[in-house]
Amino acid sequence: MDNVAVKPIGVVGLFDSPDALLGAARRFREAGARRWDCHTPYPVHGLDDAMGLKPTRLAWVTIPAAFLGLLAAVALTGGLSVIQYPIRIGGKPLFSWQAFVPIFFELFVLFACVSTMIAIIVFCRLGRWHSPLHDSDVMKHITCDRFAVAVQTGGEGEMSDADVRRILEQCGCSEIRPLVECEE
Amino acid sequence: MTRGDSILAPAPLIDGRLSPRQLDDDIYRPLESFPTFRWWIAISITGSLAGLFAFCLYFTVSRGIGMWGNNQPVGWAFDITNFVFWIGIGHAGTLISAILYVLRQTWRTSISRFSEAMTLFAVFIALQFPLFHTGRPWQAVFWLIPFPNDMSVYQNFRSPLEWDVFAVGTYGLVSLMFWYTGLLPDLATARDRARSSLARFLYGLASLGWSGSARAWRHYEKAYILFAGLATALVISVHSVVSFDFAVAVLHGWHSTIFPPYFVAGAIFSGFAMVASLVLILRKMFRLQHIVTLSHVELMNKIIIATSLMVAYAYAMEVFMSWYSGFGPEWFQTVTRATGPYAWAYWTTIACNIVAPQFLWLRRVRRSPWLTYPIVIAVNVGMWLERFVIIVVGLHRDSLPSSWGMFFPTWVDIGLLAGSFGVFLTLVLLFCRFLPTVASTELKAVTAER
């Protein structure tokens, strides 16, 4: 690990309580931070508002997918039982909707859930195993009991290290570290 | 605090005050310490039983389904009984993780992850029975799933067995996704706590790089609510569909309109009994008595008694309606259950499912693991026998006395039943060894809110 180059890309501040984090998040939002995020061991109420995040659009994926599943089920049962392979069983009509309702319902739920699972992975940007937070050695605090704000600095029109550190100090941050990225 | 406040306050989530770090230390200890001697003993016993299961399946496939005891007129016996039993066990997990979540019962957090895992294992085992009853399980996928084929022959979608394929398949998949979603942040914790690089790599891989980002949490929470809502409806539908296997038939004792809610209540009943019978051991084994507290045991017991009464209502309705209707064959079926050759099974069912749980009215019994234990074991036995009674008693006396017959299980039947417990417990033991048994992230969140 000797030949690993460490490149500073910003500042990360660690807080001991969610309330202090909320205050800091509000300040950074007002200060116009650009590439920044809060990291918490569990969801913190009111953090979305403090950070100015828009409500999630996840339901816009789930609900259409659910109704697509319903349509697919109607097409599957109807198409196969009436057109592709019509056979009269038990004196029931070919399109016996009463008997297809269980399949309608199951595919409704199946499509909704599979799409939600995919949406989580895409929306939460999962599947990126590498994070600067690991390099900065703060992830183990975040997944246990501490609350972090990570702000990237130095880009076009972004805050400077000094600004970030000043806000963090004013908000009662318990530990300030450089945010770094390792390069092979 | 006045007297009123202490009585009225909601049940504590955990005993005492633990910092998040202490919580993690307690919850992740079994993952990080080398398995104990007791664990090795336990898994060698359950592993042998799992081996028996595999052997019996091998025997079934190589010699044919004739190795099982079911034959005319009892064409369905242990296989479907085991299927319904295990699917029923699989209902508690989703009930706890979805329905109690929707109902804002935060106490569920201590036991939710474990019951969800139990659900997955139970559904996996349940699937084996119908799959192997096809005789050629490796071809069953073409028979069960509408798969395009040269002959243009497709499934009968009016068949409740085909509904089962969709219902149980969906249920298994959705439970897996729901469980995995809940597990993601905990896997990240396990990753960051891991001391060996292999463990860090594997937990890291499974955690998909979860970093607790506020942007991710916002989607994650919504997804969890959506999952919970959908799973709530799903879990009710699954056992209803299983009950349709019987209720759509024109067989007395099988055709009864109350079956869907009755089966759902029974599934929750048996599932909670199974959760209780395992959790009571695990909390001791892994020293989690302060996280899975006596209050949890008491609340589980309350659900057990509530569902026991629902099941009792269904039993009573079946008897009452068969008498009230004045319809001979129905009443004959009821009398046969209570006095026929399988009367022992019927009365054991009543004793285990209806009588035994009544002791839970007493607070002292509800809060005592030692007194609870025999009751939940009795419920497990009773719920297996209940399905046996419905299925076998319904079949063994056909409309013509000349086609009456008895069912006797073979050693393969018994081996599969015993072996299924082996597979189940082996999976549970492995789960406790490699994954956190308590939803640590959610527990931190709910304790912080309190």
Add this chain to the structure above:
Amino acid sequence: MMEHADALLPIDVPPPRPARRLAAVAIALMILGAALCALALRNQHDRSCFAVGWLWAFCFVVSISLGSLFFLALHYLTHSIWSVVVKRVADMLAASLWLTPVLFIPVALFVLFPNRFDLFPWLGDHGDHEIHVRREYLNAPFFLARGAACVLLWSAFAWHFVRRSVRQDRADAAKSLASLLRMRAVSAPFMLVFAVTLTAASVDWLMSLEPNWISTMFGVYIFAGFTVTGLATLALATVWLRATGRLPRSLVSDGRLYSFGGLMFAFVSFWGYIAFSQYMLTWYANLPEESFYMVERAGGRWLGVSVALALVRFAIPFLVLLPRRAKMSPRLLVATSLLLIGGQLLDLYWLIARPYHSAGPAIGWQEVGPLLFCVGLLGLFVAWFVSRYPMVAAGDPMMEMSRRFRET
């Protein structure tokens, strides 16, 4: 659930005041209804229609009050927190069960004088040998005993819960607490009594109208409908009391209505599930001795009623209440509640009237009379209750906790 440590201001409880407009409307409805009932008693045909209408109206009022009593007992049984602020509304509607022993008297008369009213086909000598139901169960004395037991037990439990609740308003903290614990203890056995009595009542008053038909699910079906109706009426009454200033807006916020919306959504789904399962299983097995019930109602002009039932009781409210925001909107909640209450009337009509109108659904003034009278009586009771008792259960020891409760 977020709890805030800061102190709450004391609630200022609006004192009870008379609801004159409601009382006036209720009395007008009662007079009109009573007049129509009196007219209907004159000849055999009108009398029979009146009997059908009375049973319909009676079951409707019972569904509202009993649904509310169930809600109240569930509130105590589950140690529910959010619902403390609306507890008195449930008290009020549950207390209207005290009317049921009076309203049951005409039903008893129908049974005692079968030749004059001709309501229950298992009574009297119709020469109908088709009926194979047990006479040991369905006979006039036993029927009356069961009916009387049901209405009296319900009234007694309503008395237990409501009287203790209103006494809490003036009691000291220790007494209030003791009283709450007592009600919680009684709520569990009540559920047992509730299950048995509701099933007995639904078999007697509804299922026995077609005595050859059985469905083991029937009690659950009726339970689902009653609960939805109770919830819908509670939501309606809550919004009304809030609009007239009897329930402070600070106590029952729009957010608090969310729980109503959520519960209503859950029970609408439950009703849909139960109704579909009962129908589908009957349809699928297609046994003549039970499928006739569905065939009768799915054929000819009755098909329209069945389809309307599915839409009004399930499809429309389900879709309306699905979005999160809809569950918090008072206007949508009122609209849905009205729809669901209408759905209960339709459902009871679907269950009761079919044997008497085999040609097609029809409704005459003879059936409307009892409905107007019974609904008027219920309205008058509500007017009396709000003029007498405060609508805030300020003495409930859980009130603080409930006020701090936040819907997430």
